Amino acid sequence: MSTPTQFSAEDFFAQQPPPKDLDKRLEAVQRFVERNVNEGRRVVLITSGGTTVPLEHNVVRFLDNFSAGTRGAASAEHFLRSGRYAVIFLHRQHSLQPFSRHYSHSTNPFLDLLDVVEADGGVSGKGKAAAEHLPLPDGHLFPPIPSMQSPPSYPPLAYTPLPPLHADEPPNTDHGLTIQIRPPHLAPMLSLLRSYKVVKSLGILHSIPYTTVSEYLWYLRGISRVMGQTKDRQGQALGRRGMYYLAAAVSDFFIPYTKMSEHKIQSGKGSLVIEMDQVPKVLKTMVDEWSNEGFIVSFKLETDPSILIPKARTALERYGHQIVIGNLLDTRKHEVVFVQKQGEEWLRIPHHDGPDGKEIEEDIIARLMELHEAWTSKGGV
Numbered sequence: 001m002s003t004p005t006q007f008s009a010e011d012f013f014a015q016q017p018p019p020k021d022l023d024k025r026l027e028a029v030q031r032f033v034e035r036n037v038n039e040g041r042r043v044v045l046i047t048s049g050g051t052t053v054p055l056e057h058n059v060v061r062f063l064d065n066f067s068a069g070t071r072g073a074a075s076a077e078h079f080l081r082s083g084r085y086a087v088i089f090l091h092r093q094h095s096l097q098p099f100s101r102h103y104s105h106s107t108n109p110f111l112d113l114l115d116v117v118e119a120d121g122g123v124s125g126k127g128k129a130a131a132e133h134l135p136l137p138d139g140h141l142f143p144p145i146p147s148m149q150s151p152p153s154y155p156p157l158a159y160t161p162l163p164p165l166h167a168d169e170p171p172n173t174d175h176g177l178t179i180q181i182r183p184p185h186l187a188p189m190l191s192l193l194r195s196y197k198v199v200k201s202l203g204i205l206h207s208i209p210y211t212t213v214s215e216y217l218w219y220l221r222g223i224s225r226v227m228g229q230t231k232d233r234q235g236q237a238l239g240r241r242g243m244y245y246l247a248a249a250v251s252d253f254f255i256p257y258t259k260m261s262e263h264k265i266q267s268g269k270g271s272l273v274i275e276m277d278q279v280p281k282v283l284k285t286m287v288d289e290w291s292n293e294g295f296i297v298s299f300k301l302e303t304d305p306s307i308l309i310p311k312a313r314t315a316l317e318r319y320g321h322q323i324v325i326g327n328l329l330d331t332r333k334h335e336v337v338f339v340q341k342q343g344e345e346w347l348r349i350p351h352h353d354g355p356d357g358k359e360i361e362e363d364i365i366a367r368l369m370e371l372h373e374a375w376t377s378k379g380g381v
Contacts, residue, residue, distance in 0.1 A: 036086035047248035048072020049092025051213035067249035069095030078365035093209040228292030296321035
């Protein structure tokens, strides 16, 4: 059994290879931060979702610190809605995203909200038109499903293609088919779509995916440094106008690159013993070196109420940042506690069982914006 290694942040980055696209990603972040700072916005980095720990270089097996990314995605929407913040969204690949999170595979499955309307006004799958064309000539119920990158192809139907509106347009090949949002879902979807389009048009959301804990830490360091060093046209650094909202569920242990198996670990030997090293705590380095007096918010999740505030306060004292938001596993959607140097402050909302209940992230972000304003204007919270 090898001896575990104690990694400092410096040691970690010296030994763990960076993401292949790191430089390109950080150049895009630089442009995003510069433009939004010069347009008068503050910038918040939100980290969201879990991290994986690969067991091999050619990854087949890995350990996962799972998080759906609900809090991070919801919080991003509330920052964006304020109009005062541009958001860098550093997220686990395939975790929940701002706006699209409302139509995930398990919540409001998107395809169930849509109907295909035939040329005669009937709804596909319910009317006579559907029965007339089943099965298809090859015996299947539906044609091959094209990838999203390929132009769709439809089976021959008994409809005449619609004529083009202008002479230089190609013929309409949709055979009179249209897609319709089911009426009960139209208003909320329209509101969400408009919100998303506003954000896209303003260019105030920049997303970067990661998978492994190593990728996460490389991006966290790089983005924090960019934010800490960026200046506006007047030469004023982003500094305290930057916020760091660290909601990702970061692995506590990892296997260093030099200790990993190159190929798939074989199962023929029976049992498997894995020895892992501790992931370095980079928050102190982030406070002292990377963020240039940025406003840093971390999270502490516990299951035992008696240790929540003591552990949050220990983290605050150890790393020297501004706020630890504590929450308990069973009540995290309804109450959190802000732990600061001068005391604690609880935020609570009523329990709602339905989908239309208020999200606690709305109050979390509203309060953080107030505290951030105090940090920038008065030099403290």
